[in-house]
Amino acid sequence: MPRSVVWVLLVGAxxxxxxxxxxxxxxxxxxxxxxxxxxxxxxxxxxxxxxxxLRGLAETLRIAILGTLFAVILSxxxxxxxxxxxxxxxxxxxxRTFLAxxxxxxxxxxxxxxxxxxxxxxxPGILAITFHATGMLAKFYAEAIDNVATGPVAALESAGAxxxxxxxxxxxxxxxxxxxxxxVFRFExxxxxSLVLGIVGAGGIGLYIQTYVRSFQxxxxxxxxxxxxxxxxxxxxxxxxxxxxxx
Amino acid sequence: xxxxxxxxxxxxxFDGTMAxxxxxxxxxxxxxxALIGPSGAGKSTLLALMDGRLRGWNGRAEVLGAGxxxxxxPRRQVRADTGFIFQDFALVDRQSVYQNVMNxxxxxxxxxxxxxxxxxxxxxxxVGAVLQDTGLADLAERRADQLSGGQRQRVAIARCLAQEPxxxxxxxxxSNLDPAHAEKVLALITSAARKRGIGVVFTSHQPxxxxxxxxxxxxLRDGRILFDRPSGLISERDVSEVYNGAxxxxxxxxxx
Numbered sequence: 221m222p223r224s225v226v227w228v229l230l231v232g233a234x235x236x237x238x239x240x241x242x243x244x245x246x247x248x249x250x251x252x253x254x255x256x257x258x259x260x261x262x263x264x265x266x267x268x269x270x271x272x273x274l275r276g277l278a279e280t281l282r283i284a285i286l287g288t289l290f291a292v293i294l295s296x297x298x299x300x301x302x303x304x305x306x307x308x309x310x311x312x313x314x315x316r317t318f319l320a321x322x323x324x325x326x327x328x329x330x331x332x333x334x335x336x337x338x339x340x341x342x343x344p345g346i347l348a349i350t351f352h353a354t355g356m357l358a359k360f361y362a363e364a365i366d367n368v369a370t371g372p373v374a375a376l377e378s379a380g381a382x383x384x385x386x387x388x389x390x391x392x393x394x395x396x397x398x399x400x401x402x403x404v405f406r407f408e409x410x411x412x413x414s415l416v417l418g419i420v421g422a423g424g425i426g427l428y429i430q431t432y433v434r435s436f437q438x439x440x441x442x443x444x445x446x447x448x449x450x451x452x453x454x455x456x457x458x459x460x461x462x463x464x465x466x467x
Numbered sequence: 468x469x470x471x472x473x474x475x476x477x478x479x480x481f482d483g484t485m486a487x488x489x490x491x492x493x494x495x496x497x498x499x500x501a502l503i504g505p506s507g508a509g510k511s512t513l514l515a516l517m518d519g520r521l522r523g524w525n526g527r528a529e530v531l532g533a534g535x536x537x538x539x540x541p542r543r544q545v546r547a548d549t550g551f552i553f554q555d556f557a558l559v560d561r562q563s564v565y566q567n568v569m570n571x572x573x574x575x576x577x578x579x580x581x582x583x584x585x586x587x588x589x590x591x592x593x594v595g596a597v598l599q600d601t602g603l604a605d606l607a608e609r610r611a612d613q614l615s616g617g618q619r620q621r622v623a624i625a626r627c628l629a630q631e632p633x634x635x636x637x638x639x640x641x642s643n644l645d646p647a648h649a650e651k652v653l654a655l656i657t658s659a660a661r662k663r664g665i666g667v668v669f670t671s672h673q674p675x676x677x678x679x680x681x682x683x684x685x686x687l688r689d690g691r692i693l694f695d696r697p698s699g700l701i702s703e704r705d706v707s708e709v710y711n712g713a714x715x716x717x718x719x720x721x722x723x
Contacts (some may be wrong), residue, residue: 255546276613308507320541331704371555371557372557372558372559372560373554374553374557375551375570375626376573377520377540377546377558378518378546378549378551378572379546379547379550379571379572379573379574379626379627379630380520380543380544380547380548380549380573380574380575380630381570381573381574382543382573382578384578384582385573385578385581385582388581388582389562389566389570389573390559390570390582391557393561393562394559394560394561396561397561417718439671457722
């Protein structure tokens with residue numbers, strides 16, 4: 221496509237969005253004092269709720285860990301089925317289409333469906349995270365399999381290695397850092413996503429945020445927010461350390 | 468004495484092109500044979516066939532007394548007995564030099580124990596000796612992707628030697644090296660083979676080096692053998708014929 225056409229399309233899209241959005245810019249001028257009032261009510265954070273906060277955080281962490289674990293197990297199978305090098309087009313094409321459809325369904329919608337199916341609590345959260353994460357991880361795993369260099373594997377076969385030995389010493393060492401990087405990245409995403417699952421009743425600390433904000437207990441909501449920020453930063457730190465270790 | 472390699476009427480067609488045409492070739496144990504010829508002559512294809520990795524060929528082929536099958540790879544024992552040095556080294560980059568060389572033992576060692584990362588004392592002894600022979604002992608713990616091209620080349624040779632092969636096949640083992648390193652590498656391969664009394668077949672674009680290190684030189688062009696003579700009897704005309712007179716001076720017709 222010519223570059224000029226791309227620019228016309230881009231400018232057209234932005235212009236359309238600006239002109240047709242129902243945005244009252246005047247509201248922005250009134251938002252400042254309100255926002256300040258909202259934030260000032262969050263100070264100082266109420267630390268007396270630390271027990272509930274820890275309980276909520278632990279549940280969120282459990283949802284993320286178990287959701288990731290089950291997604292990894294499912295993705296291993298779907299990843300193999302979606303691999304272009306291991307499977308025939310008649311297999312990997314429909315599997316990849318299915319995974320794309322899974323990814324296209326918003327997590328919050330899946331969580332609501334799961335709450336409807338199995339009731340309130342962490343279980344629908346775990347199921348929703350598992351479902352949603354599998355759509356992405358299986359695709360990543362399939363790409364990791366497809367990107368393995370065939371030369372070293374052929375060298376091992378030539379040396380008399382069996383299929384399992386080729387997998388253990390030729391394929392896995394090439395795939396492992398990619399698999400680990402993608403899994404840790406997905407865990408971090410799962411953790412962030414599971415924070416909001418409580419809002420629809422699917423367990424975790426999201427429920428506390430919703431409860432405190434709706435009941436105007438902003439100082440308690442502030443405590444929960446700080447705890448979430450700490451948890452996300454910690455997970456990013458672990459992610460970075462793991463990447464360095466296994467690069 | 469049985470031949471290490473015996474090919475009879477071997478042919479192979481690839482994408483409508485005749486890669487190998489009715490090739491007859493015999494290599495005896497302990498013999499060092501060089502395959503020379505221009506790019507696309509069929510050298511690498513012939514070597515892959517000898518290694519049991521080529522599919523869809525016709526004719527008869529025996530390596531180390533075992534008949535090769537055009538439809539499936541050779542038995543584990545035959546693959547372990549045939550060492551192959553790949554042109555692009557084919558190392559596992561994230562593994563250490565030691566593990567890459569140990570990979571050469573996979574066809575010899577206990578299958579299930581190796582899957583748990585356990586190798587026998589003999590495996591470790593062989594790898595240790597090979598690392599010494601190839602001058603890699605000090606680099607044993609270094610990752611393969613942290614090595615220079617020449618060092619990677621030596622790891623590929625060490626992996627092949629760790630197999631304790633009965634035959635060594637080497638695809639363009641010196642194509643990426645300067646003349647001094649090329650000599651060293653060919654000396655390393657051929658001396659290791661002579662020490663073990665095993666056959667070597669290597670491909671090369673360098674007729675002069677091939678003559679110096681091989682007992683016999685085979686000229687290949689368009690998948691056909693043009694000549695098969697002891698190295699001392701290779702003439703400039705032979706070399707000229709196989710490279711099709713791209714230049715007037717055969718000495719300059721050495722392609723790196």
